[in-house]
Amino acid sequence: MIRILVIALAAGVGSTAFAAGDAGSGKQKSKACEACHGPDGNTPTGPDFPRLAGQHYDYLLKSLRDYKSGARKNPIMGGQVGNLTAQDMADLAAFYARQKGSLHVVR
Amino acid sequence: MSVREEGPHQHIGVELRGLFVARCDPYEIVKKTPALLFLFLIAALSAHAQTGNAEAAKGKISMCIGCHGIPMYKTVFPEVYSVPLIAGQSPEYIVKALQAYRVGDRSHPSMQGIAKSLTDQDMADVAAYYGRAGKAGK
Numbered sequence: 119m120i121r122i123l124v125i126a127l128a129a130g131v132g133s134t135a136f137a138a139g140d141a142g143s144g145k146q147k148s149k150a151c152e153a154c155h156g157p158d159g160n161t162p163t164g165p166d167f168p169r170l171a172g173q174h175y176d177y178l179l180k181s182l183r184d185y186k187s188g189a190r191k192n193p194i195m196g197g198q199v200g201n202l203t204a205q206d207m208a209d210l211a212a213f214y215a216r217q218k219g220s221l222h223v224v225r
Numbered sequence: 226m227s228v229r230e231e232g233p234h235q236h237i238g239v240e241l242r243g244l245f246v247a248r249c250d251p252y253e254i255v256k257k258t259p260a261l262l263f264l265f266l267i268a269a270l271s272a273h274a275q276t277g278n279a280e281a282a283k284g285k286i287s288m289c290i291g292c293h294g295i296p297m298y299k300t301v302f303p304e305v306y307s308v309p310l311i312a313g314q315s316p317e318y319i320v321k322a323l324q325a326y327r328v329g330d331r332s333h334p335s336m337q338g339i340a341k342s343l344t345d346q347d348m349a350d351v352a353a354y355y356g357r358a359g360k361a362g363k
Contacts, residue, residue, distance in 0.1 A: 175307075221310035222310060
């Protein structure tokens with residue numbers, strides 16, 4: 119039983135490591151995103167484009183995956199994610215999560 | 226086209242190319258003006274986005290703070306991930322996100338349920354609250 123748990127845990131850690139993004143690569147891949155979200159992800163060019171800077175990594179990654187799978191529907195983003203690999207999405211999420219921005223928690 | 230006065234009630238008849246005659250009583254028009262203005266106002270309001278009131282949102286955010294008010298809080302169903310930071314997003318984006326949950330363009334079960342319970346005015350108020358919080362946090 120313990121062995122199974124250890125194997126399951128190792129597999130879980132392994133899959134997390136595989137999905138981990140590289141912020142440096144993400145910056146290089148973010149050129150297409152700049153037009154709407156701004157170079158730092160904190161200066162969107164339209165009022166209804168979200169800020170990405172400082173957003174949680176796993177939420178950003180899920181958003182990109184959902185756009186790709188169609189679970190989240192948006193005409194602009196649906197077109198943007200078509201050519202992104204799983205690694206591209208992880209890298210982009212890592213890059214924007216690391217940028218400083220005005221997103222925060224209030225009660 | 227000719228305009229002529231007739232009778233004691235000051236009826237004005239407008240004759241167009243002799244095909245039909247439209248009769249307009251100035252008194253009737255004045256009587257109906259408030260109703261016309263009201264209809265115009267309704268049309269204008271529905272054509273434009275609601276104006277949010279951050280103060281009014283304070284009675285409406287109890288549903289939000291249980292998740293979005295806790296730093297690093299994670300949702301666990303149907304997937305595990307951190308709930309997004311929303312304070313500091315633009316009000317326009319927050320409204321768009323809520324509308325997407327309402328119509329099913331976004332898929333989180335709790336957020337869909339909450340968004341369906343909100344009126345357009347509720348969404349605008351909540352968006353104004355979290356959008357304003359963003360400005361204060363800069």
